[in-house]
Amino acid sequence: xxxxxxxxxxxxxxxxxxxxxxxxxxxxxxxxxxxxxxxxxxxxxxxxxxxxxxxxxxxxxxxxxxxxxxxxxxxxxxxxxxxxxxxxxxxxxxxxxxxxxxxxxxxxxxxxxxxxxxxxxxxxxxxxx
Numbered sequence: 001x002x003x004x005x006x007x008x009x010x011x012x013x014x015x016x017x018x019x020x021x022x023x024x025x026x027x028x029x030x031x032x033x034x035x036x037x038x039x040x041x042x043x044x045x046x047x048x049x050x051x052x053x054x055x056x057x058x059x060x061x062x063x064x065x066x067x068x069x070x071x072x073x074x075x076x077x078x079x080x081x082x083x084x085x086x087x088x089x090x091x092x093x094x095x096x097x098x099x100x101x102x103x104x105x106x107x108x109x110x111x112x113x114x115x116x117x118x119x120x121x122x123x124x125x126x127x128x129x
Contacts, residue, residue, distance in 0.1 A: 010061070025042060044098045062080050
């Protein structure tokens with residue numbers, strides 16, 4: 001299988017996997033009845049993870065192509081490789097920020113879920129006295 005056919009096959013697999021992950025995330029959000037904000041933050045994290053995986057696949061494909069060419073160029077000096085690495089770095093930064101937002105929203109939601117229980121406990125204690 002030549003590099004182009006291999007890349008098409010990998011790309012198709014990544015696309016199919018992406019669709020499956022997003023669909024599962026939607027179903028999971030519905031089943032667990034998470035707040036819209038938490039579900040949205042989780043989807044953003046997954047979207048960024050998938051974009052990073054796709055960029056890594058593109059990077060690997062480009063390095064493989066360069067290794068198969070007659071030129072003995074250092075792949076890290078190739079402009080396309082540099083651009084892909086830059087894209088991955090930016091996506092990783094966005095992912096880190098999105099994960100922090102997700103964690104914050106999950107903590108806020110957990111605190112909100114704890115409040116009603118405390119209220120119920122206080123009312124129950126008053127009734128007992």
